[in-house]
Amino acid sequence: MTSRSPLAHDRSPGWVGHVVMFVIVAVYACLQVLLYAGGQRTSGVLGTAAELVFNLVVDGLLLFMPSRPRTAGVLVVLGxxxxxVAALAAPGLLTSTDALYAGPVLLATPVAVWILAYLRPMPTAFACVGALALLNVQPWAPTWAGLYVGAVYVVLPAVIAMYVRARARLLQSLRERVEIAERERHLLNERAIAAERQHLAAEMHDVVTHHVTEIVLHAGALRTSTEDEAVKAAARRIGDLGSRTMVELRDLIGVMRSGERATPAQETYDRDGRGPAPRSTGHRGGDLAELTATAGASLRVGGDPGTASPVISRAVYRVVQEALTNVRKHAPGARATVDLRYRPEAVSVEILNTAPTAPTDPSLVASGSRAGLTGLRQRVSLLGGTLRSGSTEQGGYLVTASLPASVPAEDHRERPAPPDLSPPRALT
Structure with missing residues (x-):
């Protein structure tokens, strides 16, 4: 939708234009009354106040100039x-014969010329302005006074109005060009970001998912080929973690590719390496309860978990996982609380831990990449949410995240059954 130029002819100029015209007409009326009181009278059959009445009528036409400039301009020309004609046929009928200038001069002429030259298209404005110039110059009886009146009363206002109109058009054109350039720059930035996301998604799919799939396949092969129960359990655990990682990667790649669904090449494999694994693993509420229970944290859940889409649920899981991992690394002995709230339009999670009660392990702290929260913040931002973290006054640490219940790219996907987010069992 294009914005309307202020230079276009507006038949509804608003109260400002009418107030300005009313003030001008009032000033002209006062001048006419002062001239009449000063002795400028007519001597025709219409009486001594004919010029005063005639000029007041013409001045009143200015009130219609902002809304109907063509009609009012034509009437001013006719006036x-x-x-x-009255001055030539019956001198003194509508104009005083005692005026300094022999021809009739209408005070409304400059304002009418200005409005016509500024608001109306060029042919209409030129026609009216040309007619007024001829009537004031009086080429049938040329005088220097007539030339002066025509130049000052008609030509000069028309030239100034056309200059102001051209300048306003130029400024409007420059503003529109700046807006177009800004929109194009924004579009180019969006395209560059989208292209970079596509590139990163392709790299993740070609490199990371390939190696993780190999890990899952080898874990499945090891599980079926060994008789050692401990090795089988470890292989099962490796395969389970690999499958969860593939689910996370698949959904993250889907978001990075502007909501494209996973292709068959992106499907994960089950623990035995024999075929595609179920699509919902890592985000399940049971896993979240198990995660918090393993970390010794308490979990509080409010609202309906079914309002959250799978991608959002997995992002919440990843936030809780990273926060609890940081608690184990940087706050030994601290108590952690996970507060999860579901609303129809958003999901919020809060992970709060108390101050540590034991010294940290330097080797455990050094094992981290120090980019966990940064990566989570980028992931949450990519999904349209926000993540904040910081120390508390009591010496603990607080991580809060707020995400939309779903992303637009997921609207076409079938939502799974609501996960079971029951509180974790008590630790013994």
């Missing part, structure tokens, strides 16, 4: 022509 000037009537005054000229």
């Amino acid at each position: 000037a022509a009537l005054a000229q």
Whole structure:
């Protein structure tokens, strides 16, 4: 939708234009009354106040100039022509014969010319302005006074109005060009970001998912080929973690590719390496309860978990996982609380831990990449949410995240059954 130029002819100029015209007409009326009181009278059959009444009527036409400039301009031209005809046929009928200038001069002429030259298209404005110039110059009886009146009363206002109009058009054109350039720059930035996301998604799919799939396949092969129960359990655990990682990667790649669904090449494999694994693993509420229970944290859940889409649920799981991992690394002995709230439009999670009660393990702290929260913040931002973290006054640490209940790219996907987010069992 294009914005309307202020230079376009507006038949509804608003109260400002009418107030300005009312003030101008009032000033002209006062001048006419002062001239009449000063002795400028007519001597025709219409009486001594004919010029005063005639000029007041013409001045009143200015009130219609902002809304109907063509009609009012034509009437002003007709009024000037009537005054000229009356001055030639019956001197003193509509104009005083004692005026300094022999021809009739209408005070409304400059304002009418200005509005016509500024608001109306060029052919209409030129026609009216040209007619008024001829009537004031009086080429049938040329004088220097007539030339001066025509130049000052008609030509000069028209030239100034056309200059102001051209300048306003130029400024409007420059503003529109700046807006177009800004939109194009924004579009180019969006395209560059989208292209970079596509590139990163392709790299993740070609490199990371390939190696993780190999890990899952080898874990499945090891599980079926060994008789050692401990090795089988470890292989099962490796395969389970690999499958969860593939699910996370698949959904993250889908978001990075502007909501594209996973292709068959992106499907994960089950623990035995024999085929595609179920699509919902890592985000399940039971896993979240198990995660918090393993970390010794308490879990509080409010609202309906079914309002959250799978991608959002997995992002919440990843936030809780990273926060609890940081608690184990940086706050030994601290108590952690996970507060999860589901709303129809958003999901919020809060992980709060108390101050540590034991010294940290330097080797455990050094094992981290120090980019966990940064990566989570980028992931949450990519999904349209926000993540904040910081120390508390009591010496603990607080991580809060707020995400939309679903992302637009997921609207076409079938939502799974609501996960079971029951509180974790008590630790013994």
